[in-house]
Structure formats: C-alpha cells, structure tokens
Amino acid sequence: MQTVDLDAVPLRDLNARLHDPAQVGRIADWRVLHPKGRHNIAVGLDAPVTVRIDGHVGYYCAGMNQHATVEVSGHAGVGLAENMMSGRVVVHGNASQSAGATAHGGLLVIHGDAAARCAISLKGADIVVRGSVGPMSAFMAQAGRLLVCGDAGDGLGDSLYEAVLYVAGRVKGLGADCVEQPMEDADRASVAELLAAAGLDDVDPAGFRRYGSARELYTFKIENVGAY
Amino acid sequence: MSHDDTAPPRLDAVWGQRESHLFDRHTIHEIHRAAREGMYRIRGFGAKRRLPHFDDLVFLGASISRYPLEGYREKCDTTVTLGTRYARKPITLQTPVTIAGMSFGSLSGPAKEALGRGANEVGTSTTTGDGGMTDEERTHSKTLVYQVLPSRYGMNPRHLRMADAIEVVVGQGAKPGGGGMLLGQKISDRVAEMRTLPKGIDQRSACRHPDWTGPDDLAIKIQELREITDWEKPIYVKIGATRTYYDVMLCVKAGADVIVLDGMQGGTGATQDVFIEHVGIPTLPAVRQAVEALQELDMHRTVQLIVSGGIRTGADVAKALAMGADAVAIGSAALIALGDNHPSLADAYRRMGTVPGLFEDWQAGNDPAGITTQDPDQYTRLDPAVAGHRLANYLRVLTLETQTLARACGKSHVHNMEPEDLRALTVEAAAMAGVPLAGTDWIPGRM
Amino acid sequence: MCGIVGLFLKDPAQRPHLGALFAPMLVEMTERGPDSAGIAVYGDAAPADGRRVVLSHADPAHDWPALAEGLSELVGGGVGLHVIDTHAMLTVPGPDWAPLADWLATAHPDVAVVSVGDRLAIFKEVGSPASVLDRFGIAGMAGTHAIGHTRMATESAVTTAGSHPFNTGPDLCLVHNGSLSNHNRVRMRLRRHAGARFATDNDSEVAAAYLTWRLEAGDTLEQALEAALRDLDGFFTFCVGTRDGFAVLRDPIACKPAVLAETDAWVAMASEYRALAGLPGVETARVWEPEPAQVYTWRIP
Numbered sequence: 001m002q003t004v005d006l007d008a009v010p011l012r013d014l015n016a017r018l019h020d021p022a023q024v025g026r027i028a029d030w031r032v033l034h035p036k037g038r039h040n041i042a043v044g045l046d047a048p049v050t051v052r053i054d055g056h057v058g059y060y061c062a063g064m065n066q067h068a069t070v071e072v073s074g075h076a077g078v079g080l081a082e083n084m085m086s087g088r089v090v091v092h093g094n095a096s097q098s099a100g101a102t103a104h105g106g107l108l109v110i111h112g113d114a115a116a117r118c119a120i121s122l123k124g125a126d127i128v129v130r131g132s133v134g135p136m137s138a139f140m141a142q143a144g145r146l147l148v149c150g151d152a153g154d155g156l157g158d159s160l161y162e163a164v165l166y167v168a169g170r171v172k173g174l175g176a177d178c179v180e181q182p183m184e185d186a187d188r189a190s191v192a193e194l195l196a197a198a199g200l201d202d203v204d205p206a207g208f209r210r211y212g213s214a215r216e217l218y219t220f221k222i223e224n225v226g227a228y
Numbered sequence: 229m230s231h232d233d234t235a236p237p238r239l240d241a242v243w244g245q246r247e248s249h250l251f252d253r254h255t256i257h258e259i260h261r262a263a264r265e266g267m268y269r270i271r272g273f274g275a276k277r278r279l280p281h282f283d284d285l286v287f288l289g290a291s292i293s294r295y296p297l298e299g300y301r302e303k304c305d306t307t308v309t310l311g312t313r314y315a316r317k318p319i320t321l322q323t324p325v326t327i328a329g330m331s332f333g334s335l336s337g338p339a340k341e342a343l344g345r346g347a348n349e350v351g352t353s354t355t356t357g358d359g360g361m362t363d364e365e366r367t368h369s370k371t372l373v374y375q376v377l378p379s380r381y382g383m384n385p386r387h388l389r390m391a392d393a394i395e396v397v398v399g400q401g402a403k404p405g406g407g408g409m410l411l412g413q414k415i416s417d418r419v420a421e422m423r424t425l426p427k428g429i430d431q432r433s434a435c436r437h438p439d440w441t442g443p444d445d446l447a448i449k450i451q452e453l454r455e456i457t458d459w460e461k462p463i464y465v466k467i468g469a470t471r472t473y474y475d476v477m478l479c480v481k482a483g484a485d486v487i488v489l490d491g492m493q494g495g496t497g498a499t500q501d502v503f504i505e506h507v508g509i510p511t512l513p514a515v516r517q518a519v520e521a522l523q524e525l526d527m528h529r530t531v532q533l534i535v536s537g538g539i540r541t542g543a544d545v546a547k548a549l550a551m552g553a554d555a556v557a558i559g560s561a562a563l564i565a566l567g568d569n570h571p572s573l574a575d576a577y578r579r580m581g582t583v584p585g586l587f588e589d590w591q592a593g594n595d596p597a598g599i600t601t602q603d604p605d606q607y608t609r610l611d612p613a614v615a616g617h618r619l620a621n622y623l624r625v626l627t628l629e630t631q632t633l634a635r636a637c638g639k640s641h642v643h644n645m646e647p648e649d650l651r652a653l654t655v656e657a658a659a660m661a662g663v664p665l666a667g668t669d670w671i672p673g674r675m
Numbered sequence: 676m677c678g679i680v681g682l683f684l685k686d687p688a689q690r691p692h693l694g695a696l697f698a699p700m701l702v703e704m705t706e707r708g709p710d711s712a713g714i715a716v717y718g719d720a721a722p723a724d725g726r727r728v729v730l731s732h733a734d735p736a737h738d739w740p741a742l743a744e745g746l747s748e749l750v751g752g753g754v755g756l757h758v759i760d761t762h763a764m765l766t767v768p769g770p771d772w773a774p775l776a777d778w779l780a781t782a783h784p785d786v787a788v789v790s791v792g793d794r795l796a797i798f799k800e801v802g803s804p805a806s807v808l809d810r811f812g813i814a815g816m817a818g819t820h821a822i823g824h825t826r827m828a829t830e831s832a833v834t835t836a837g838s839h840p841f842n843t844g845p846d847l848c849l850v851h852n853g854s855l856s857n858h859n860r861v862r863m864r865l866r867r868h869a870g871a872r873f874a875t876d877n878d879s880e881v882a883a884a885y886l887t888w889r890l891e892a893g894d895t896l897e898q899a900l901e902a903a904l905r906d907l908d909g910f911f912t913f914c915v916g917t918r919d920g921f922a923v924l925r926d927p928i929a930c931k932p933a934v935l936a937e938t939d940a941w942v943a944m945a946s947e948y949r950a951l952a953g954l955p956g957v958e959t960a961r962v963w964e965p966e967p968a969q970v971y972t973w974r975i976p
Contacts, residue, residue: 015455037703037949039448044385044456056952060439060452064385075948075962078448078932079439083383094962096932096948098439102380104424115964116929120438121380123424135929135967140434142424153966162426218429219412220267441910441930442854444677444707444827481827 272590284657311462322351328559331357334497336607344368345616381423401494404468408433413593469514476521491537495560498591513660519552542629550645565622678704694816708825713799792846844887851879853911929967
C-alpha cells in the first residue's frame with residue numbers, strides 16, 4: 001500500500017507515479033489523501049492497480065482509465081471516468097454532469113446521483129447508478145449499457161444509437177428517437193449481471209424497464225426535421 | 229412539375245436578355261433543387277464565393293533601403309518549433325507547411341497514407357480527424373497530431389500517447405459552431421467499427437464537447453490531456469475564425485501551446501452549403517486579430533499560431549507568416565496535390581455530372597480519384613506512394629516559393645517577415661490585414 | 676467564464692460568521708477565474724430612510740472625505756464614510772438616490788458606483804480571489820447572505836468595472852458563469868424602454884439589469900427569473916441576491932456547472948463541489964445539481 005497526500009505533493013507527482021510502469025508494477029494498492037476537489041486525479045492510468053481516494057474529486061477523475069480500479073469516497077466533479085476504456089471506477093457520493101462521457105469500456109458505479117448528461121456519447125462501457133440521473137442522460141449514446149436504480153431526468157436517451165438503458169424509477173421524459181422496449185430474457189440477465197458487477201445485491205432486478213433507439217433518426221429524412 | 233429540373237441548363241444567352249445578378253442561374257437552380265428535395269445542400273470543399281484573401285497583398289522586395297539574399301546560395305531557414313510553452317517534447321518541422329486534420333472516413337485509407345508519406349518526405353506533420361487514428365496513418369506519418377474532437381469517435385488514450393502532439397478541436401473554418409457530418413455512403417464496416425456506429429447511418433457529430441464548454445472548463449481539459457501524457461506533448465487548440473481576438477486570448481488563458489486558426493475558406497468533407505458560405509470570417513482578417521491577441525498577452529511566438537483556410541501557394545504561406553503566423557496548414561490543396569479534380573479523370577467526372585475543377589461532392593463517397601471514398605473499387609486507384617510523392621513535390625514548391633519571397637525581403641528565416649513588408653492592393657484588404665494601402669501610409673480604421 | 680459561489684444563512688446564529696464561512700469558498704474557485712474577483716455581502720440595514728453606497732476609485736489614496744463632504748452638503752449632513760482599500764462605503768440619508776447619482780457622475784466622473792442598496796455592499800477588484808478577499812477584509816464581515824465570483828474574462832475587458840457581481844438596482848446583485856448570446860438587443864431594449872444605464876459592455880450586467888427591470892415592474896424574484904428564461908438566450912448559471920432573497924438559475928441546456936447544498940442552517944451554491952466541502956454540516960447536507968430552466972429561490976423569513 002502506497003499513500004500519497006495531495007496536501008504534501010503536487011498532483012503531477014501522483015499521476016507521474018501512477019503512470020510509471022516500475023512503480024505500478026511493484027505497488028498494487030494506492031491511497032490518495034486530501035484530494036479536496038482537485039481536478040484530473042488518477043487520469044490516464046494503464047495498469048491493474050487499485051487507487052482509493054479519500055474525499056472529493058474535481059473534473060475528469062479517472063479520465064481515460066484503462067485496467068485500473070479507482071474508488072472515490074466522496075463526490076466527483078464533471079466528466080468522471082470520461083472516455084474510460086477498461087477497469088472499474090466507483091464513486092460513493094454523487095457524480096456531476098457528463099459522468100462516463102464517451103466511455104468505451106469498463107464499469108462505472110455511482111452510488112449517489114449522477115447529474116445531467118450521464119453517459120453522453122457512451123461508446124461501450126457499462127454504467128450503474130444507484131441513485132438517479134439528471135436530464136439528457138445517454139444523449140447520443142452509441143453502445144454500452146446504462147442502468148439507473150432511481151429516476152431519470154428529462155430527455156433520456158435523446159438521439160440514442162445502439163446503447164441500451166435500464167431504469168427502475170420514474171422517467172421524466174424520453175428524448176428524440178428513444179422508446180421503451182420490451183424486457184427480454186437477455187435484458188433480465190443484463191440487469192442481474194450489472195447489479196452483481198456493481199455489488200448492489202439489495203436492488204430488486206425485477207423492477208427495471210428497457211429503453212432503446214427507435215432508429216428513426218438514423219438517416220436524414222425531411223419529415224424528421226422537428227426532431228433535430 | 230413535369231419537366232426534368234435536374235437537366236443541365238442551356239448556357240447560351242439570348243441577345244438582349246440580361247441575367248439577374250440577384251437571381252442568377254445558380255440561385256434559380258438552387259431554389260428548384262430545394263423545392264424538389266426539401267433538404268438543404270450538403271457538400272464538400274470550402275467557400276466558393278469571392279472573399280478578400282492574401283491575393284490582395286504584395287511584398288515590398290528589397291531594393292536600396294533593404295538588401296536581398298541570394299537565392300540558392302544564402303540560407304533562408306524554414307524550420308518551425310511548436311509547443312515551446314509547456315511541452316517537454318516540442319516538435320520541430322522542416323517547413324512551415326503542415327497537413328490539416330482530415331479524418332479516415334471522410335478520406336480513404338490510401339489517401340491518409342499518401343498524406344503521411346508526402347509529409348514525411350519534407351519533414352512536416354499530418355493530423356488525424358474525426359474517427360480516430362489508423363495504424364496506416366501512425367505507420368506512415370513520422371510526426372502525427374492526434375485530434376480530440378467533440379464526437380470522440382475512436383478516442384483512445386493509447387493513441388493519445390502514440391501521438392506527437394494533441395489537437396483539441398473546438399471548431400473549423402468551414403463551419404465554426406457546427407458539428408461534423410458523414411453520410412451513410414461513407415460509413416463502411418471499418419469506419420462504423422472505428423466510430424462505434426451502425427453501418428450506413430447518416431452520422432451527425434456533436435458540435436460541442438461532451439464534457440466541457442467554455443474557457444474555464446477547457447483549461448481543466450487541457451490539464452487532463454497534459455497529465456495523461458505526462459506533459460510531454462504539445463497541446464494545440466483548433467478554432468474556426470469568428471470572434472478570433474477573444475478566442476485566441478482564451479486559448480492562451482486556457483493553457484494552449486499552439487493555436488490552430490482555420491479561416492472561412494477552410495475545406496470540409498461534408499457540411500451544409502449555407503454554413504460554408506455564410507459563417508465565419510476570412511483567413512486574412514482572422515490572422516491579424518489572432519496575432520494582435522497574442523501580442524496583447526505578450527505570447528506571440530511563445531504560443532505558436534498555425535493558420536489554415538485557403539492556403540494554395542508559397543505566396544499565401546509567406547503572407548500568412550509575414551502577418552505573424554508561425555506555420556500554415558493545408559487541407560484542400562493537399563487533396564488536390566494527391567490528384568483530386570485532376571483533368572485525367574474528366575470522363576469519370578462527366579459521368580457524375582461534373583467536370584474536373586468543379587467537383588465538390590466529397591461528402592458522397594464517390595470519388596474517381598480514390599481520395600474521398602470508402603469504396604474499395606475507387607480507393608485502390610490511388611497509389612499512396614505515387615500520390616504521396618506528388619504531395620511532397622507540392623510541399624517543396626510551397627517551401628521554395630516562401631523562401632523566395634523571404635529572401636527578396638532580406639530575411640534569413642521565414643519568421644522574420646513582418647506585416648511592414650506587406651502592402652495592400654485593395655482598401656478592404658488594407659483594413660482587414662492592417663497593412664497600408666499600396667502607395668499610401670493609410671491603414672483604414674487606424675487613422 | 677468563471678467560478679461562482681453563494682452562501683445564504685438560514686440560521687441567525689451563523690450570521691456573525693458569514694464572511695468567515697464564505698471566504699474559503701471563493702478561494703476554492705481561483706482556477707476558474709484568476710483575472711478578478713468580487714463579493715457581495717448582505718449585512719445590516721442602512722440607517723432608516725437611507726442607503727448604503729459603495730464607490731471605488733483606482734487610486735487607494737483618493738480623497739474620499741472631500742467626496743463625502745460634497746454629498747453631505749447635498750443631503751444636509753449625516754453621510755457616513757468607511758474607506759476600505761480602493762472602495763469607500765458610505766451611508767447616505769434621504770429617499771432619492773437618482774439626483775445624487777447624477778451629481779456623482781458629473782462632479783466625480785472618475786469614481787465608479789459599485790453598489791447601491793439598503794443591505795448590499797459589493798467589493799470587487801482585479802487580482803486573485805485570495806488577495807481581493809484579504810484587501811477588503813471579507814472574512815470579518817457579518818450578514819445573511821453573500822455571493823462571489825472569480826472571473827476569466829471572455830469578450831470584455833479585465834477591469835474592476837467588468838468584474839462581477841453586478842448591481843443594477845437597489846440591493847440586487849447577480850453573478851454569472853457562461854455566455855449570453857442575445858445580450859446586445861436586450862441591452863438596447865432595456866436602455867430604451869426601462870431607462871437602464873450600463874457601466875460596461877458585459878453580458879452579465881445586462882442580465883442583472885433585466886432582473887432589475889422585471890422586479891421594478893412588480894414581478895416577484897421567481898417571476899423575474901421565469902421571464903429571464905424566456906428573454907435571455909445562451910448558456911448561463913446565475914446566482915442572484917436581493918435584499919432578502921437568494922436565487923439560482925441555469926439555462927435550459929445547462930452546460931455550465933453548478934451544485935447546490937442545503938442544511939437546516941444554510942443554502943450554498945458553487946460552480947464546483949470543492950467550494951462547499953468545507954462548510955460545517957456539509958456531510959449530511961442535501962447535495963444536488965440544479966435542473967435546467969428551474970428557478971430556485973430562498974427568502975429570509
């Protein structure tokens with residue numbers, strides 16, 4: 001276990017060490033103290049290490065993560081785990097807007113609420129939100145899965161491509177080209193798998209509804225002009 | 229209507245009749261087309277209307293008060309170093325002409341390879357585009373700039389680390405404030421996979437980044453990219469020319485190493501015609517405003533400026549540099565050097581209803597030159613080695629022409645050209661470039 | 676483009692500590708806006724039938740007593756003066772401010788009016804938030820609510836006048852993160868039809884003047900903000916203070932960041948959570964990001 005206190009060393013040192021193959025090859029467990037909302041903590045990791053951050057983080061925490069597990073005990077700022085490729089990012093508090101933006105792979109778990117545009121342009125990752133998600137979540141999401149145990153804000157799944165959304169609570173409104181679709185066996189398996197992966201054994205997998213793309217906006221049609 | 233309104237117009241004017249300047253035949257055709265299709269026009273290429281440009285400037289060659297350098301003998305340096313502000317590994321180019329960002333998807337694989345080969349031959353860089361980095365591109369471009377775009381198609385930290393510089397794209401000159409577009413014909417299996425999209429859809433890219441808006445957020449985004457790449461790589465920010473003075477200041481405040489400024493004449497793979505022709509300001513006034521902003525912040529030459537949009541000749545390069553740019557980027561001209569719009573393809577162009585010199589349908593995926601297509605039957609016609617060499621030759625000519633003008637003004641480095649070496653031929657160019665009208669001391673707006 | 680913080684104290688026992696709670700919040704937003712900073716503090720009411728006026732001058736050694744003397748002659752005495760760094764806080768008796776403002780503009784054209792109100796006092800300067808807080812002694816101030824701003828200038832100059840908060844009517848102040856896209860026509864309309872006067876070409880001043888116009892027309896704060904959603908275009912997060920109110924509003928797309936936290940003792944907003952993280956009781960506060968196009972207001976009972 002290696003402890004890094006951000007009150008004592010600059011962010012640059014922390015990230016440089018987390019990028020250094022010699023250090024991450026030797027030390028599998030890292031702990032970060034006093035993050036105090038600083039931006040860009042533990043970005044660009046590319047090794048199977050675990051980084052536990054004691055407190056709140058600012059923008060882009062765990063951005064572009066590969067292979068690593070990053071766990072935040074507090075709230076996370078804008079763009080949490082943006083463009084994550086693989087690995088696992090867990091936040092125990094809330095996540096600000098654009099959580100998991102354009103993430104290609106891996107698992108993002110938010111135990112609190114996620115704000116607006118959660119999973120925007122999602123490209124293949126899985127996102128599990130224990131609380132609710134804000135408006136315009138999964139905007140333009142292309143691939144991957146978003147599972148929301150609470151409610152979803154307005155405009156859910158606007159201009160959705162092939163990503164699949166599961167919501168247990170109330171959906172305030174669906175965005176353009178997003179429709180409710182029947183839950184098949186594969187969807188029930190997906191929900192169970194996502195809940196298990198996120199470690200949420202107390203959530204009933206039965207209560208989820210599926211939302212996906214109606215694929216009406218996939219090609220330009222002048223009749224759709226009102227939806228653009 | 230029963231008649232065929234797609235038929236080519238008869239061009240023979242009738243004696244005594246007068247064509248309306250307002251409703252000329254092109255305008256009338258466009259109204260007919262809109263009425264028929266109910267859809268705005270999407271096309272490639274850049275602005276086609278006449279705009280104030282570098283053509284309206286001339287150099288004051290040396291005479292008695294100044295001394296010229298001998299061509300071929302006395303050295304006129306053309307090297308440019310980019311990213312000196314923060315990057316641990318700035319990049320150095322042998323010529324001040326770089327290749328602008330153009331995506332695999334809008335361009336074929338062989339076209340991207342040819343750009344890399346041509347750039348390598350003369351020691352300059354190429355740039356990726358929407359849709360990510362291909363192996364061919366990385367293999368064939370010695371110096372490669374990796375774009376971070378609003379869509380983040382194919383965005384990959386591995387590629388970020390493999391790049392020599394990173395370019396955060398805010399906008400482009402053909403469509404400042406607009407997103408990208410790639411029509412279904414060009415979404416092949418490979419393009420679809422790279423962009424994580426279903427094959428054959430009409431893809432509309434985002435116009436804003438998904439996780440930041442404005443300069444305060446941009447500063448944090450730039451810091452993220454620096455942290456991920458351990459502060460090694462120069463970070464460029466590319467903007468379309470609009471509110472250039474403020475935008476350049478904000479790029480500097482947000483921490484950019486290099487600013488890429490794309491004027492209104494900049495090309496595009498596929499954009500609404502109304503956007504191309506009516507949004508943004510021409511390159512000429514944009515360069516002046518950008519340089520003024522950099523000078524105001526005492527950052528000229530510390531934050532480098534790359535200018536693009538309508539660069540065709542060494543004269544354009546030299547004038548952009550004289551106005552204060554550190555380098556220029558070419559896009560449309562590079563594609564033409566590869567063979568786009570070549571007269572040898574006249575028959576193929578005629579079958580498509582156009583002629584060499586007027587072809588602009590880069591959006592359609594149908595290109596006899598094999599450049600703006602994803603159709604294997606077409607792109608295999610482009611030999612990347614041959615086309616790359618053509619581009620290298622063209623880049624050499626641009627460099628030689630630039631040096632010729634610099635030497636004539638007595639400069640041993642192309643960066644020593646100054647706006648004071650220029651005069652304007654028109655009042656509008658004098659006002660926009662901020663240089664005196666030839667034969668006068670008058671800069672409109674300055675006194 | 677900037678950082679915003681706001682703190683509204685519900686618990687009267689906390690009010691002596693307003694500045695001490697608020698100052699560290701603003702410092703947290705330094706990176707978002709290093710150009711200048713400004714703070715609006717809602718403190719004690721001015722003496723009856725009078726107002727609190729904050730003026731500024733580029734020269735810290737400006738002859739404020741002479742100016743106070745001049746004002747005293749106009750209103751028949753009773754002008755209080757307290758000089759803090761480049762600013763002068765005056766208490767001015769009498770119900771009618773407009774003729775005094777005209778006199779100031781003519782007799783002291785180099786003096787800027789920073790704020791006018793009963794309880795409001797604004798302090799703003801070019802420089803880092805920490806230095807601005809320090810120069811004006813904000814941490815020692817008491818009151819009910821405070822709003823602050825750190826600025827990264829976009830399209831207007833880095834000057835004291837161009838700094839937020841903007842005060843455009845008695846006790847109203849507004850700070851803004853974002854960029855309005857139709858402020859020029861709104862400014863013209865307010866000039867022509869509401870008699871508004873503008874000190875800067877800043878879009879945020881237009882938003883403040885717009886709210887002043889609506890409030891003077893009889894709107895409640897909630898109604899004025901609803902109207903702003905219809906008439907102001909662009910991307911914005913506003914934090915607004917009135918004599919007894921505190922409000923937050925985001926545009927319908929809501930890209931510029933904002934987070935709210937509320938306990939029984941206080942309501943706080945900021946561009947980033949880090950500004951709230953030091954507040955007492957924040958661990959158990961309700962924390963959320965304001966919804967697009969939704970008006971949030973609080974009022975002193």
